[in-house]
Amino acid sequence: MLVTLAGVVPDVDGLGAFAEILTRNSERPLDWWSRYHHVLCHNVGFGLVVALVACFFASRRLVTGGLALLSFHLHLAGDVAGARGPDGYQWPIPYFLPFSDIWQITWSGQWALNGWPNFLITALLLGLALYWAWRRGFSAVELVSGKADEVLVSALRERFGTPAGFAPGSAEREG
Numbered sequence: 001m002l003v004t005l006a007g008v009v010p011d012v013d014g015l016g017a018f019a020e021i022l023t024r025n026s027e028r029p030l031d032w033w034s035r036y037h038h039v040l041c042h043n044v045g046f047g048l049v050v051a052l053v054a055c056f057f058a059s060r061r062l063v064t065g066g067l068a069l070l071s072f073h074l075h076l077a078g079d080v081a082g083a084r085g086p087d088g089y090q091w092p093i094p095y096f097l098p099f100s101d102i103w104q105i106t107w108s109g110q111w112a113l114n115g116w117p118n119f120l121i122t123a124l125l126l127g128l129a130l131y132w133a134w135r136r137g138f139s140a141v142e143l144v145s146g147k148a149d150e151v152l153v154s155a156l157r158e159r160f161g162t163p164a165g166f167a168p169g170s171a172e173r174e175g
């Protein structure tokens with residue numbers, strides 16, 4: 001759960017969008033989204049904080065902290081690769097903040113946030129996640145609800161059969 005959270009937490013700096021939308025017609029509009037999104041939490045300083053927090057809450061501290069740091073960087077890589085805005089803005093990543101703002105990472109090949117590569121990658125990864133759920137008997141759904149996870153796995157196994165040599169009890173039922 002900590003590693004998963006580390007992979008999505010950078011986008012909390014986008015929550016200023018609510019304040020920006022709500023105040024845009026007021027006398028003193030807030031520009032928290034335009035100013036802070038991809039700045040506050042998309043940098044190595046925040047990544048280190050995330051890894052330390054993951055270490056603190058984990059029982060296997062080093063592994064969890066390391067994987068949290070990796071997951072955090074996967075988020076940044078995803079943003080650089082395929083998160084161009086509808087207006088063409090690339091949302092550069094000020095990676096070395098808060099230590100230095102000299103390096104703003106962008107990539108000339110970046111595709112749009114709603115571009116086809118993102119749909120393709122999502123479909124492939126969902127397929128892989130469902131395959132693993134079928135094969136191993138549990139999925140990421142267990143992070144939210146163990147019961148819902150059981151329902152998902154049993155639905156997959158009813159539809160596609162029980163993986164060979166994996167769960168003898170279920171295999172018996174199938175045979």
Ligand SMILES: [Zn+2]
Nearest residue numbers: 010011075079
């Ligand atoms: Zn992001």
